[in-house]
Amino acid sequence: MEKRSDKAAESLGFVQGFVRMCNDGWLQGWHERNGGNLSYRLTNQEVAEARPYFGEPRSWHEVGVELPNLAGEYFLVTGSGKYMRNVILDPAANIGICELDESGSRWRIVWGLDGGARPTSEFPTHLMNHSVRKQATDGANRVIYHCHATNVIALTYVLPLTDRDFSRALWQSATECPVVFPEGVGVVEWMVPGGVDIARATSKKMETYQAAIWAQHGLFVSGPDFDTAFGLAHTIEKSAEIYVKVLSCGQGIRQTITDDDLRAIAHDFGVTLNESFLD
Ligand code: 13P
Numbered sequence: 001m002e003k004r005s006d007k008a009a010e011s012l013g014f015v016q017g018f019v020r021m022c023n024d025g026w027l028q029g030w031h032e033r034n035g036g037n038l039s040y041r042l043t044n045q046e047v048a049e050a051r052p053y054f055g056e057p058r059s060w061h062e063v064g065v066e067l068p069n070l071a072g073e074y075f076l077v078t079g080s081g082k083y084m085r086n087v088i089l090d091p092a093a094n095i096g097i098c099e100l101d102e103s104g105s106r107w108r109i110v111w112g113l114d115g116g117a118r119p120t121s122e123f124p125t126h127l128m129n130h131s132v133r134k135q136a137t138d139g140a141n142r143v144i145y146h147c148h149a150t151n152v153i154a155l156t157y158v159l160p161l162t163d164r165d166f167s168r169a170l171w172q173s174a175t176e177c178p179v180v181f182p183e184g185v186g187v188v189e190w191m192v193p194g195g196v197d198i199a200r201a202t203s204k205k206m207e208t209y210q211a212a213i214w215a216q217h218g219l220f221v222s223g224p225d226f227d228t229a230f231g232l233a234h235t236i237e238k239s240a241e242i243y244v245k246v247l248s249c250g251q252g253i254r255q256t257i258t259d260d261d262l263r264a265i266a267h268d269f270g271v272t273l274n275e276s277f278l279d
């Protein structure tokens with residue numbers, strides 16, 4: 001069967017949702033130059049919808065780890081070195097669909113990433129996070145998103161780099177936070193980006209948390225759909241912004257949300273807070 005045009009593939013619902021999220025992140029100021037990346041694990045239905053647009057299969061590449069629970073899955077992913085602000089102008093040149101082989105250890109491009117582009121340099125972290133979050137959510141998680149959220153990064157210069165310190169600061173800086181991420185957030189110390197080592201460290205955090213902060217670099221979030229994943233990043237960054245503003249007032253913190261307040265929120269909203277982060 002003849003391959004259908006890229007323009008038609010770009011009108012598929014999940015491609016449109018993906019493109020919108022790339023642009024939303026750009027509009028937030030989280031994607032200077034080629035900063036940040038996004039990946040989405042397709043449903044079987046979406047793979048069937050997209051298949052008529054797949055081109056000649058390209059060569060296989062090693063992930064660097066084996067992820068059996070992702071064997072045979074398809075991912076829409078941003079390209080390495082591509083700018084989030086350009087995705088909306090030309091999706092097929094800036095994003096593409098990759099297939100994982102039957103062992104979950106190699107990927108190849110089946111659509112998009114035109115002109116010799118490759119998936120994000122953070123593809124190992126995306127895939128390992130997909131693997132861990134798929135397992136942790138019984139298959140519900142489909143989105144992994146990395147952004148250079150300004151205030152989250154700023155806090156990694158002044159707060160101790162522990163899960164507890166960041167989770168408490170974020171919970172206390174916006175009342176919705178304990179409801180949106182009651183388990184807290186993970187913090188990964190500064191590491192060289194783009195490889196398997198940082199991927200392993202991040203995915204270890206993602207066994208417990210929906211989000212992980214990379215010191216002096218940015219934020220990784222997960223979610224079942226684009227709205228939820230983007231909303232999580234937005235909530236964390238907004239809370240970090242408030243905390244940065246509070247610190248910037250320069251007079252210290254006069255009052256905050258207490259641990260008993262946090263427990264009361266959790267009780268009324270029916271969520272289970274990570275008690276090990278409470279006094
Ligand atoms: P890519 O352009 O390879 O996606 O890298 C951007 C980035 O944010 C690396 O952490």
Ligand code: ZN
Pocket residue numbers: 035036146147148193217218
């Ligand atoms: Zn980055």
